[in-house]
Amino acid sequence: MKFMIAGYGSIGRRHMRNLLALGEQDILLYRSKRSTLPEDELAGFQVETNLEAALDQSPQAVIVSNPTALHLDVAIPAAERGCHILLEKPVSNNLERLPELKDALRVGGGRLLVGFQFRFHPCIRQAAALLKEGAIGKPLSAQAHYGDYMPGWHPWEDYRKSYSARDELGGGVALTLCHPLDYLRWLLGEISSVWGYTGQVSEMEINVEDEAEIGLKFVNGTVGSAHLDYYQRPPTHRFEIIGMQGTLRWDNDDNILRVFRAGTGVWEEIPAPANFERNDMFLDEMRHFLAVARGEAEPVCSLADGERVLQIALAARQSSRSGLRVDLS
Secondary structure, eight states: OOEEEEOOSHHHHHHHHHHHHTTOOOEEEEOOSOOOSOOGGGTTSEEESSHHHHHTTOOSEEEEOSOGGGHHHHHHHHHHTTOEEEEESSSOSSSTTHHHHHHHHHHHOOOEEEEOGGGGOHHHHHHHHHHHTTTTOSEEEEEEEEEOOGGGSOTTSOGGGSGGGOGGGTOSHHHHTOHHHHHHHHHHOOEEEEEEEEEOOSOOOOSSOSEEEEEEEETTSOEEEEEEESOOSSOEEEEEEEETTEEEEEETTTTEEEEEETTTTEEEEEEOOTTOOTHHHHHHHHHHHHHHHTTSSOOSSOHHHHHHHHHHHHHHHHHHHHSSOEEOO
16 A cells, blocks of 8 residues: 655654554655754655645555645645545644545545544543443543643754644644543544633743643533643643543543442553553554555544544634533534
């Protein structure tokens, strides 16, 4: 299978390395050459700076890992040509061109997977299984916290120039760190309304929000919240789900899912597999994308899922501006 990777920032490089680790060698790069990463790993691989010229090489699968605001500039023409697509999250920085992408997928016939890698985290997958079997009874409330110091993500570049820091490239914490909005919805079901605060509270030299407090009302009655920020040191990522018959807790620091069952009155610890590493999520995501592209699996995170997460993040910004709750149709 021939792959095209659009964008060679940190996530594009990760996807390239993982494709190679999985035995895929037929890879071409479409890039603007604005990345600040060294290019030594690209030796021997075809690089195109024109999208049409890249697509003319007939890739069967396209990985869209350029800045968020530019995602659909690549995804739509790739979909029109029938390519299968791994589209990094968030799917875009607005909803305007998503109908065009849907039409292109219908015409071209390709499949699309949205790159929310935490769907492949073993502890979160175990939480999904426990919730499905009713281990903690009816979920009543949920809280997620994801804070990470953005200037430290890519030490090789000036953080002020990264897409995460720039509104015109689709940055801002509500979009860039939207993983909890996806996995809470995956774990607990559809979200019916959103309220939120988004703003810039740190001294970073950026033109986007670095903090978001997002309230979530689920269709099943669960009430949730997500805290996202660009300034926390050390990084913190965790969630807690409280049910009628117990509690689930996960913390990325130790990668242990903890379960309290009212029936036993004790905490049970379910650790991630021995030697689990962060890249394992991305490897499993890529394995799944290969299966999707071969027609062997349905995407675990569809374009509809990605669109809903984008709606939620944008609703939080809208609520912050208006001071009102936003109902999602």
